[in-house]
Amino acid sequence: MENKQTTNTKLLRTNRKTGIVGYGAYIPRYRLPGSEVAMVWTGSEKGSPVKEKAVAGLDEDVITMSIEAARNALLRADIDPCELRAVWIGSESHPYAVKPSGTVVAEAIGASNNIQSGDWEFACKAGSEAMVAAVAMVGSGMANYALAIGMDTAQGKPSDALEYTAGSGGAAYIIGPAEESVAEIEASYSFVSDTPDFWRRPEQKYPEHGQRFTGDPAYFHHIESAGRTLLEELGAKASDFTYAIFHQPNPKFPMKAGKDLGFTEEQIKPGLLVPVIGNTYAGSSLVGLSAVLDIAKPGDRILLVSFGSGAGSDAFALTVTDRITSRRNSAPTTAEYIARRTEINYATYTRFRGKIDMG
Amino acid sequence: MENPRHWRLNKQRYALVGEVCPHCEAKIFPPRDVCPECGGEAKNRFGFSGKGKVFSYTIMRDAPAGYEHNTPYTVAIVALDEGPMVTAQLTDLGSEKVEIGMPVEMVTRKIREDVEKKGMIIYGYKFRPVMQG
Numbered sequence: 001m002e003n004k005q006t007t008n009t010k011l012l013r014t015n016r017k018t019g020i021v022g023y024g025a026y027i028p029r030y031r032l033p034g035s036e037v038a039m040v041w042t043g044s045e046k047g048s049p050v051k052e053k054a055v056a057g058l059d060e061d062v063i064t065m066s067i068e069a070a071r072n073a074l075l076r077a078d079i080d081p082c083e084l085r086a087v088w089i090g091s092e093s094h095p096y097a098v099k100p101s102g103t104v105v106a107e108a109i110g111a112s113n114n115i116q117s118g119d120w121e122f123a124c125k126a127g128s129e130a131m132v133a134a135v136a137m138v139g140s141g142m143a144n145y146a147l148a149i150g151m152d153t154a155q156g157k158p159s160d161a162l163e164y165t166a167g168s169g170g171a172a173y174i175i176g177p178a179e180e181s182v183a184e185i186e187a188s189y190s191f192v193s194d195t196p197d198f199w200r201r202p203e204q205k206y207p208e209h210g211q212r213f214t215g216d217p218a219y220f221h222h223i224e225s226a227g228r229t230l231l232e233e234l235g236a237k238a239s240d241f242t243y244a245i246f247h248q249p250n251p252k253f254p255m256k257a258g259k260d261l262g263f264t265e266e267q268i269k270p271g272l273l274v275p276v277i278g279n280t281y282a283g284s285s286l287v288g289l290s291a292v293l294d295i296a297k298p299g300d301r302i303l304l305v306s307f308g309s310g311a312g313s314d315a316f317a318l319t320v321t322d323r324i325t326s327r328r329n330s331a332p333t334t335a336e337y338i339a340r341r342t343e344i345n346y347a348t349y350t351r352f353r354g355k356i357d358m359g
Numbered sequence: 360m361e362n363p364r365h366w367r368l369n370k371q372r373y374a375l376v377g378e379v380c381p382h383c384e385a386k387i388f389p390p391r392d393v394c395p396e397c398g399g400e401a402k403n404r405f406g407f408s409g410k411g412k413v414f415s416y417t418i419m420r421d422a423p424a425g426y427e428h429n430t431p432y433t434v435a436i437v438a439l440d441e442g443p444m445v446t447a448q449l450t451d452l453g454s455e456k457v458e459i460g461m462p463v464e465m466v467t468r469k470i471r472e473d474v475e476k477k478g479m480i481i482y483g484y485k486f487r488p489v490m491q492g
Contacts, residue, residue: 029451058429059450059468063482067373067467095480104482108373108467110406332490340490342453358474 011187011233012132014139019181019321020173021079021145024072025290026065027169027277027337030055034164036346041159049250053167053278055344055352056153060168061095066151067108069172072331073147074109076182077174081110084174085143086134087117090126090282091170092200092207093153094119105149116146123198124247125308126150126282127170132188132314134175145176150306152281157206158355165250165274169337170283171290182324183293183302185316187234191226192312199310209309215253218311223247223257226313227305231261234317238262241317242300245271245288247307249279257305270295276338282308291334296320365481372483373467377443379405386441409465411439411486416449416457425471425481433457437486451487462489 032055034048056065066089074081087106094101102117116137120126127150134146149172156166178184197218200207210218223246231237238244244263246254251274258268271288280287285306292302297320304316350356370376377388380401385394387401394401416435419426426432433449435457449457450468463486471481 029453057451059448059470059485061469061480063480064466064468099479104373107369108482110374110376336490 009233010229011189012135013187014135016139016141017178017184018135018138018175019178019184020293020318021176021180021182022073022075022077022174022327023171023182023290023293024069024074024076024331025169025171025287025334025337026069026072026151027054027287027334028056028060028065029340029342030057030344030352031341032344032346032349036349037164040346048164049252050165050275050278052276052343053165054169054280055349056168058352060153062089062091062093062151062153063095063101063104065153065168065170066101066105066149066172069149069151069170070105070109070147073172073174075331076327077145077176078327078330079145079174079176082112084111084145084147085115086137086146086148087111087115088120088130088134088147089149089151090120090122090128090130091150091152092121092123092126092281093155097202122312123308123310124249124281124284125306125312125314127286128304128306128314128316129308131173131175131316132190134173135185135188138175138177145174147172147174149173150282150284150286152283154279154281155200155206160206162207162209165279167278167280169277169280169287171286173286180323181321182327183296183318183320185318187230188314188316189226189230189233190312190314191222191229193222195222195311197309197311214309218309219247219249219253219307220257220260222311222313223305223307224260226315227257227261227303230303230315230317236317238267240301241267241303243270243292243296244268244303244305245285245292246305247285247313248272248274248288249284251275273334273338287334293320293324294328294333294335296324298322298324362479365479372470375407375409375465375484377405377407379403386439386443388439388443388445407439407441407465409484410489411437411463413449413457413459413461413463414438414444415459425473428472428474435463435486437463445484448485449487450485455488463487464489
């Protein structure tokens with residue numbers, strides 16, 4: 001058997017080619033307009049960086065939202081859930097501090113007992129980190145299919161800048177053999193460093209962040225280092241890609257990072273959902289990718305770069321295959337979830353997100 | 360909380376997994392191992408599609424213990440496409456008006472949680488207006 005040396009390059013590339021065989025988005029139905037948040041804290045409706053954000057309902061959490069995204073991914077993959085060898089969820093909002101989210105999701109979607117199911121945590125890149133592991137698992141031949149999910153019911157302190165954007169949603173990806181995929185994974189590259197831009201200590205309800213420090217040394221340095229290195233190592237340039245998706249804490253950051261890397265607005269906008277669903281933390285870049293897969297054509301190349309505070313970025317290069325056209329209509333599209341919309345006011349939001357002290 | 364009681368029901372509660380009778384093909388929910396139609400032994404597992412129609416409904420404003428945080432909510436009797444009737448909450452209604460005969464689909468949601476948030480979270484089926492035709 002051929003055993004090529006693959007560790008002396010920066011790229012993560014498997015000998016056995018892998019790809020996304022099924023994907024599924026989930027975005028809850030409720031929307032909190034940015035003007036509601038602005039009105040409460042500033043007395044004016046102006047100032048929100050986003051139009052609105054998606055808010056999970058009273059009976060939703062990362063487990064229920066992951067179940068629906070995973071069911072959508074299974075519909076598109078058209079595989080027996082018992083063939084999955086991993087059910088992995090990356091999130092900042094796991095419902096339990098101790099008790100895996102993945103086991104509940106695995107039971108609900110009909111996966112077998114023969115799986116890996118630990119939860120992942122790396123701020124907003126927990127889901128893409130799980131995808132890297134899924135690629136490794138399938139690429140090594142240990143598994144034919146592995147499910148990686150990025151999902152959050154994001155936390156933002158009342159009156160903090162994050163309250164405008166911290167939203168709920170995410171997406172699920174089933175990684176499998178490239179020949180069965182809707183998008184082949186060419187390679188990935190991850191760049192991480194100890195950068196204290198944003199964190200949440202145990203038992204704290206809301207995260208702390210380093211204000212403007214979250215920009216240059218954190219978001220931009222990691223996204224651009226990961227993206228640039230991946231392009232260089234692949235010998236590719238921005239214009240080779242039809243779409244580029246970046247972690248999206250607000251509309252400005254991904255647009256600037258993209259432009260710094262040579263991408264245009266036309267490449268970035270189709271995957272830029274933050275203006276209408278907010279920043280879904282570990283779900284953010286992954287649900288942007290699902291929106292792009294919903295419209296991509298065979299042969300399109302896609303760049304995906306996540307960012308997680310603390311800090312790091314995972315960059316993926318993907319090529320869409322012919323299978324996309326027959327598979328993508330098997331489950332609701334990302335746009336359909338965005339269109340299913342019920343506006344709520346700030347008072348309802350505080351109830352839905354458990355911000356009222358019941359004494 | 361009575362963990363074993365809930366744990367035993369995981370499959371039927373999370374994903375509407377019931378049974379199909381090998382003698383008369385009747386679909387059975389909840390699973391009871393004996394066919395209510397023909398009386399024969401029926402232990403073959405059957406996963407319901409989750410599609411159905413509202414047969415009847417009511418609105419709960421005064422909820423039993425463990426459900427208070429969700430009031431007001433709608434409880435419906437749903438006629439599943441495969442035959443059986445189930446009682447369940449409706450969810451994600453937004454501003455949609457519930458009507459008898461309305462097509463609904465199963466979703467897995469939080470059903471119960473203690474106010475102190477110390478106990479286990481009980482997940483299970485609810486129904487919402489169908490997203491796709």
